[in-house]
Amino acid sequence: MTIMNKKWTLAARPEGLPKAADFEWRTEELKPLEEGEIRVRNVYLSLDPANRVWMVRDTYVPMVGLGETMRGGGIGIVEESRNSKFAAGDTVQGLICWQTYYTGPGKGFSKVPPVGIPLAAHYGLFGHIGYTAYFGLLDIGAPKEGETLVVSAAAGAVGSLAGQIGKIKGCRVVGIAGSDEKCQWITRDLGFDAAINYKTEDLRVALKRHCPNGVDIYFENVGAATLEAVLNRMNNFGRIPACGMVSTYNRTEPEPAPNNLFHIITKRLKMQGFIVIDYAARFEEARAELLRWHQEGRLQYRLDINQGLESAPSAFRKLFDGSNTGKLLVQISPET
């Protein structure tokens, strides 16, 4: 029996919001495994803003080559293994890419431990999402009880966790999001103290109202005008974990940068970027804490699951047009 691998390759470097023609649908016959390789039936593909950066620019990873399978993380089931680290039946996570089957050495892959949460939830609570929120907020943000934390893209996968972790640490937490529904979700369900709909409210006025004692930590997911507005409200010795600048990823013109960076000096701010893989040695610590908080009912997640690998390009756009809430996934095949 011949099994076909279906995949999305990168057909063109996107300008602005990625469009259908930037991807190409291809099918290919699966080849027998070579020594050291594993075959994974991909189940959930994670779609993340950083993927957009990988399409156009070398960063901490080389950009995706034209004609190459689009890169992305995900979860799958090992179907066949010629690698002693993995066995058929293992549930694994790693850079499975935008395809139905991953075939390769499984570099950077790890087994997903059974911890009594749904499989898809591993990407809502753990994985690069949970660890990004955990280390960015705790390691760089260093929240102290009673401080004010502002989170942008607060209804996104990372932002919604970062805000809740801020609440667990005793902060006043204010989220910035792009719809009333998102604002209601983070305040009513997740316990944020306040939310600002940046599309209908004046961000500067709203920040002043909701952060009467200024801002001690800004968990930065957006950049540009949002960063500028928050810089004005930062307190002395504030911290800015720089996780993403999603507002700038699809721009075809130069990014309109904040014109008040002098606040970094006069207020003695620390703005520090980070990539979750730098914390790999401490993932177990994060996993244990996140799971405990979740089991205690203090840490919730929302999944936005899109069905079928075919939907990946259109689902991907939801990260940038404001229509995504919580962790965006594509389900490629059944869990079992």
Next chain:
Amino acid sequence: MTIMNKKWTLAARPEGLPKAADFEWRTEELKPLEEGEIRVRNVYLSLDPANRVWMVRDTYVPMVGLGETMRGGGIGIVEESRNSKFAAGDTVQGLICWQTYYTGPGKGFSKVPPVGIPLAAHYGLFGHIGYTAYFGLLDIGAPKEGETLVVSAAAGAVGSLAGQIGKIKGCRVVGIAGSDEKCQWITRDLGFDAAINYKTEDLRVALKRHCPNGVDIYFENVGAATLEAVLNRMNNFGRIPACGMVSTYNRTEPEPAPNNLFHIITKRLKMQGFIVIDYAARFEEARAELLRWHQEGRLQYRLDINQGLESAPSAFRKLFDGSNTGKLLVQISPET
């Protein structure tokens, strides 16, 4: 005998480069000291880029009020004291302001210890200048042997010290300055490995040539386009001690901010502002080190001394028009 105090007050909030009409020359009769006050005959007034910020904006200190004596640090001799912490004859430093006599409680003033260097040199080597270079580079920059350090405003008072301290710590040091004479001074006399005249060279091309291994530390004095150019050359996990953004202080239009702040994330940069007064508890440590390096011939300074308090407004402009090299001072009265 009536003694008159002469002073410059702030007459208007400057727009762009401060002009003569932004200051007003006034004379007033000195009043007898009240209990707790000291009278200081001001000798050297320090002129610094930060003073420009104080003229228009509340920061870590309130902005100077209209009609108030222009604020500035300096050194003087106590002539009369009704404060038990100071005695007539003491040499002191503090916010003496732009006037011939300081009269007040001497809040924040300290005695200048006799260490065998010329009095004016205290502001070339120590004081807020030396300590700013010392703590900014060592505490935030955390230089390691073999790393590359870029310093902007490298022929300025702080920049010239920061670069030399970088050399002492084993870095490759590249300075950015605004004239060939400045570039020659920092490379020939101060031991910088290379210098870039940003007025005649393409900064991006020159940074690439002089920093073949990228940039690990950027000692930031300038901001805007200079920051943007250096961000492109920063290495992963680079540090940016943010000391000043002098290119932006006189702008009447919004600051043209760097449009590549995403490098902070993808390269995991740390950009951190600081104000030297935050390190007051460690000034003695810095003083001892700076003096030792100076005595060993490894740390030089240059003074730009302008004669007479009357010259203060015109001398002040030298900080912004590129004509100042080394520590800018106004001599108000003789040393003895």
